[in-house]
Amino acid sequence: QPAPAPQPEKVVETVVVEKQVEVEKVVEKTVVVEKEKEDPMAALNGMKMAGVLSGPVNDGGWNTNAYKALVNLRDKYGLEIAYTEHTKVEDAAQVMRDYADSGYQIIFAHGYEYADQVKQVAQEYPDLKFIQTNGSEANIPNLYTVTFAAGEGGYIIGYTAGLTTKANKVHWVVGTEFPLMTYELEESARGCKASNPSCEVTWSFVGSWNDPAKAKELAKAALDNGNDVIIGCADAGDVGSVEAVKEFAQGEKYVRFISWVADRNYMAPDLVLGGWQQDVPVEIENIVRMIAEGKPGGHFSLDMTTGSHYMNPFYGLIPVENEQKVVDLINKYLADPKSVDIKVRYDL
Amino acid sequence: MLEQIVAVILSVELYTAVVRMTTPLLLAALGSILAERSGVVTFSMEAMMLLGAVGAIIGSGLTGSAWLGLCVAMLFGALVGLIYAVWAVSIGANQIVTSVALNLGALGLSSILYVMTFAPAKGEVIEQVIQVPSLPAWKIPLLGDIPVIGTVFFNQIPIVYFGYLLIPIIWFILYKTTWGLKVRAVGEHPHAADTVGISVAGVRYISVVISGIMSGLAGAFLSIGMLNTFQEGMSAGRGFIAYTAIVFGKWEPLGVALGTVLFGAADALQLRLQAMNLAIPYQFMVAFPYLVTFITLVVFVGKAVWPASYGMPFQREGK
Amino acid sequence: MTDKPKTYIWQALLEKSFNILIPVFAILAAFLISGILIIAWGANPLEAYKALLAGAFGTPNAIATTMTRLSPLVFTGLAVSYGYRSGFFNIGAEGQFFLGALAATWVGITFTNLPGWVLIPLCALAAALAGAFLAVIPGLLKALRGFNEVLTTLLLNYVAIQYFEWALRIEHYRPDINVTWDDKPIKWTFLNWIGVKDVTQPFPQSPGIVEAAELPKLGTLLKTGLLNQLFGQAHWYEEFVANPAVNRMTLAPIIALVFVVIMYFVLFRMTVGFQARAVGVNPDAARFMGINVPRTIIITSLISGALAGLGGSIEVLGAQHRVIPNFLVNAGFDGIPVALIGQLHPAGVFLSALFFGALRAGANKMQILTQVPISVVYVIQALAILFAIAGALLDLQSKIKIARLAKQTEAAGEQPVAEKEVSGA
């Protein structure tokens, strides 16, 4: 039976992109705890919220997460939800306007590519609220751009991978390249060194987020190169990587797959670690909460303490003592971020 | 870096990968040679593949048998072929535009069918990747045990073997059967064929449907052969590559096969090299197979002689 | 003597009108069939189409969107149709479009201190050159070595698009910001100059082009221009100009229209177009008439590519003001149906581009109001194309022309030429 990974109680706290991070945290925490008393979320009931998605809602990855976030809010707080799939960048602005005109109060653009459009429309409709994931705009009062703080996941997953691998070779199969991703990759390399100095981490890119066939080939290639741990971050591609891992395992060889973004364990229960969860529902819920509390817009980079990303179960796929090491690391970090050399970046 | 590349090129796994990457192209391209030879442009393979892919998933998912999945895939491919034939042969519409339209429609239709089949309830969303029974690898008894050759060629899923067989089969049909003769005649001089009582439209219909079936099979290879799932637009332009391979191979089964292998090899190689973490931007890696094909085409293959009635609808005048 | 019966004019008009009427009917038929699909999905087709229409033309916003969508399609459509009419079937408009966009952006973010009236044409020029460059490779191969262009243009698409993707990840020199990334200073390489990535952003995208390079907005023009002198006081005019949609609309569609006219002249009123069409219709006859076929093909490929490239610049300067991955996918491929449904005639191209633009604009509204998924929209689009192309095929124009000709020749008392000449001999 899988050991439960530490799941911190979900509280909001925003971290503005500046040096004196800790100071703010303290302040914020107290504020929020008070606010928890009389629940502002009640106000959300019956509000209309729309999602603008870049791809198919059933890709089992990026867009499905956004959909889940919407559903989560509907079920918990009774928002009325709608979404648009395959929204091309050039159409996004008009789509958001259409939503705005048809009475939606919160509009949620899921992806960095909508930065310009969401900015523009947000200014056109100052009394509506706009959320953008992976955006960076920080000074439009009704626009909330949100990202996962970078580094934590990378480091911890790298640390885990270091303890998981037996061949001391770990390989990422990633959709496409962008700096945020690159940073996580580099951090994972550091994390890995920390747990297993003789282990090396490498990565390769599919070139797209929905080409399982190619992802599978990359994973196969990596495994043939002597890697025995694959970390999958290719959305729809992951199913391919997992396939490769399954096939490899048939030869009675030791191999593990570590999920990233979402728990892929259901694809191969005895090979796939839950890995790192980027919990978009929680992320978005946090933002919506701020909206409900009437906090002004800005750029919000959420780290582990907000519970919007965390470690999934290990499903007993690595030795218990190793599991414990990871758990200890996380607890140590949560207790005192400075005590572990995880370099978090809130500016990505 | 160099020795790494050499290492990759010398590895057996590369060549198994080449076979995998080549097969879908091979099936579609070879299966479409007849249609092309009869004078119909098969720019619509993309659509046929896509519906084949989804058909395979549906068949396999509903019946639980990958084999039935294959049948459904071929059926879907054939249907697309039929529609294409109506436009390209009977109506005589511009074949490239018709293909472009079909490819677009197939993108939508395939995902509609996928969702309608697997969505937990009407209007709901498929949150977890659907996984269905996929085709198992068949090891050919004796051949499979040959050291390198065996692992590379004879340790694959059945469709792959069918791909091998397709090369001689298509060649045989084309050059050793009366029907193949008709196909060639129709493509080169439909009027002559017509005057000796061959039904030009008939021949073209059949060839195009065959192209559909084979491309459907190629699609099935992607969804339940290589994997066990479906993705919107998972054919990812392979239909176009198959088309280039046909022209590249000058409509000769062997040449076409070589064309597909060339691309498959380049693709497999770039994927392998990526896994080595070389200091090459991956966009270049992705473009690599296309570059290789282009350069080989220009430098070694030279200009192609097209079937005389290529892409032209045929109708008797004066009727 | 050539005596025209008086009926000829309106007959000719009627005949010409079929060029437009038939596609229209065809499209209606397509919607009829799509209706079934929509019902199958559980939505009301009438509502869906109402939404579609509203999304395309219902509001000033909608019209503005339709217009922005239409502009690049006009260019790719013109690119394909000019090539096709001239025997150069350019499947590579997609790649040329992307390179054009890239070049325009690069100029727009590099020469930041030029005035607009210099910078905008400069961007357009760069785009045209980039597109032409990509197209002329197949052009040369076809003209000199006889390679079929369908294949070569198709292959080059992928290469061009990957180059585009790559350029978006190579940091670009920006004088206004200190060029360090994650406290690693960026090396000064040639790459810094061909790349366009925005250094300040963690995601692959170019910086926005400078204000000056953006196409002037219709609203601002109306405010400033001479028109304002005329109607400046008029109330309705104030309202009109104030409308956000008007402010959002740029010169792009007007420029597109201008190019439609230009291309009509190039095709039908200029020697370049004459030669090109001649080569397209029958290269042998063209050669026998003293036309240099290879040269014509090369020029054609240059023009076709340049048009596609311009399309890219129009999208950048007019709409998105930067390039990012998957920037306006398929604008190039859509150019093919746009061109052929448009009967390869510039005016026709504009109309079918309008149709495609409207479909794109309306499709989203349709999704929003009736939750019909995008996939259904794709099918509807496909059906529309299929029927339009089939419809365009029943070429009633020439059929009727022939029939009328038959009558007239009889009427004109066409007797065997023989009798006349006998006397002479």
Add this chain to the structure above:
Amino acid sequence: MTELLRLEKICKTFPGVIANDNVDLSIERGEIRALLGENGAGKTTLMNCVYGVYRPNSGKIFWKGKEVHIHRARDAIALGIGMVHQHFMLVPPLTVAENVILGLPSPREPLLELSKVEAQIRESGEKYRLLVDPKARIWQLPVGIQQRVEILKALYRKAELLILDEPTAVLTPGEVEELFVILRKLAEDGLAIIFISHKLEEVRAICEKVTVLRGGRVVDTVNACDTSARELAKMMVGREVFLKFDKPKIEPGEVVLSVKNLSARDNRDLPAVRGVSFEVRRHEILGIAGVDGNGQTELAEVIAGLREATGGTVSILGKDTTKKTPREIIAMNVAYIPPDRQHTGLLLDFSITENLVGKAFWKPDFSRSGFLSKKKLDLFADRAIREFDVRTPGAGLKAKLLSGGNQQKVVLARELSGNPDLVIASQPTRGLDIGATEYVHKQMLEARARGAAILFVSTELEEILSLSDRIAVMYEGQIMGIVPAQDADIHEIGEMMAGVRRLGEAVGSGEKMG
């Protein structure tokens, strides 16, 4: 003798044309029937109706006494009707054997069995002197042999009726003789043969009965032997025809075209023109006689700059033009009338106007700095249409909608309206009815009178004789001899065309290269 085929009241119309008008015809076993008529008389159309390529609008077809409905070629073949089309219906890349069995079930369906077929082809080859290599590919074969393949094709299909549509148009006198021998043999074996032609002599040589068509109607069916060529011609054209007419005598002027030791290759890269030399002067028509495919076409193209010379020189009005581009040569006021107006003479999808200026649109009088002046174009078009009497409702009409004769008039108008110094006319009357032919002749003579030098290539001896001042005969790329028209003897020329004889001032007809 028993009746094999009977046609009753066959009517076939095309938009604007009545191709066949109540045609009755009856053919018996073992007879060779001639179908005579000028171009457009409806011969081919009639036979296409019999062979199922077209469906007659009305009328009955009886086969061996029973009425039959022939919907497609397959039906006709099944009945035992074989047809050799005017334009051969052979698939160039396929072999002879493959072409012969094309469309037939093989004994070992679905497998091809060529060996048996090849044997059979050789066999009947022996029998009827139809010798061909069954393994050869069609495109490698000369037309004469291709025709044999067509006949073999029909025989292999057990044809009882063999239709030959203008079989001799492409043959040398020698080949014609061989063909006749073959046909007689076939007739002896009981085959009925319909022999389409508009060459009177041939018809009288091979057929006993002749059916004459004019304007889609049957004029009469007569016995060949007791009808003179003159009478046949009269029936065919419907009026007196002057096979030879006298042209005004004009003294030749300066040398315009001078060709020295010229040689060139054809599209298959085989030597086509081999060391040819001659001169043409103002006010002079030099006729180039010869059977199709003996290098005349290539010669004309080289002079027009459309084909590169592999040796020798061409000079026009003293300037060497061997290396000049077509347009440069056009600019030197040289007119070229290509042999095939449908494919190289006209742009069928272009309007008449556009065709009329096809060679001159770039000249300053039609376009300024790249812009065509529509006004000037239309003016020019209207004038040309009037001068050359092109029958059309409007200049904006696409050329493909014109009748053959009028199409040729457009070509002539384009070429001759600029008073050229040199006219290269390559088979300008091919496929034209006699009226149009005479019109072309008239134009040639007028150009001659205006002082043009004219190179007149034709395969029809009559017109060469009647038109030329001097006649050069080409055989296998060489000039067998140049003779003055007045003292030309038709038999000598025939022999020169067949290559058995050379004479006259055959200036340097390149023995060294031959």
